[in-house]
Amino acid sequence: MRMEYVEAVLAVVELVPAGTAVAYGDVAELLGSGGPRQVGAVMSHHGSAVSWWRVLRASGHAPEGHEGEALRHYVLERTPLLGDHLRFLRTGEGRWRVELETARWAPTESDFDIVDAIAEQLERQLHKLSAPDDEMSV
Template structure:
């Protein structure tokens, strides 16, 4: 993560714009993994009215997308409508290059480990936003907590829209 917002004169690739737009939608105190972001973007389906949409959302037709990876194992490709798709690594690359101007700390590793090199800055943000964290074991290097993924993970449904993942049992883990 460079920490520097992209200048107005620099054109972002379309896929990068989509990743950054989604990062901005993640509510405070919630997170999405790199893979969640990639999956969410791959399942987008532009609705007939031109507004934002998602495959399987109410009123949207469901059906297979035509994602064809560029190379075997890369996870990136193009959808049937020609829009770029990507996997977790592509999302991570976008966040590393362009993520400084968005809430980068809300796009995380699936194991909840804090972003190497940015742990203390991220931890400060998580605490300020009330993001659920798990206490680190004494054997953990640096004794840094992890994100409590079961409670903090967000599925992309806007608050109040129903269906967002809520921790099934708030008594698990510690809120730091």
């Protein structure tokens, strides 16, 4: 995976405020590049330095294997949840998920300006990397 893409994904994730969440596909759509699996791969390998719990599956389920840690963040940030999350906190059992319809991040105009700048920079970097040598010397 290209580091330019990794950096762009992480930059978008850093914009997602506490108490909100996005699906992997939302990040890809905002960037206009990649898809849910590519974003998931970035988050799996490089996401520990950002608020990784705010990026989840379209179903609203937390990243696999990190449900307990993610749930603690959701409760602290007052992220809307569905299901028996309190039981899960107490016993490690019970089904729950983020109520993504309510919790989904709605970027502001200035957020979109930042996302657009990130996406444009990514596009330029990827185009530059894929351009033939003669195009790059123009």
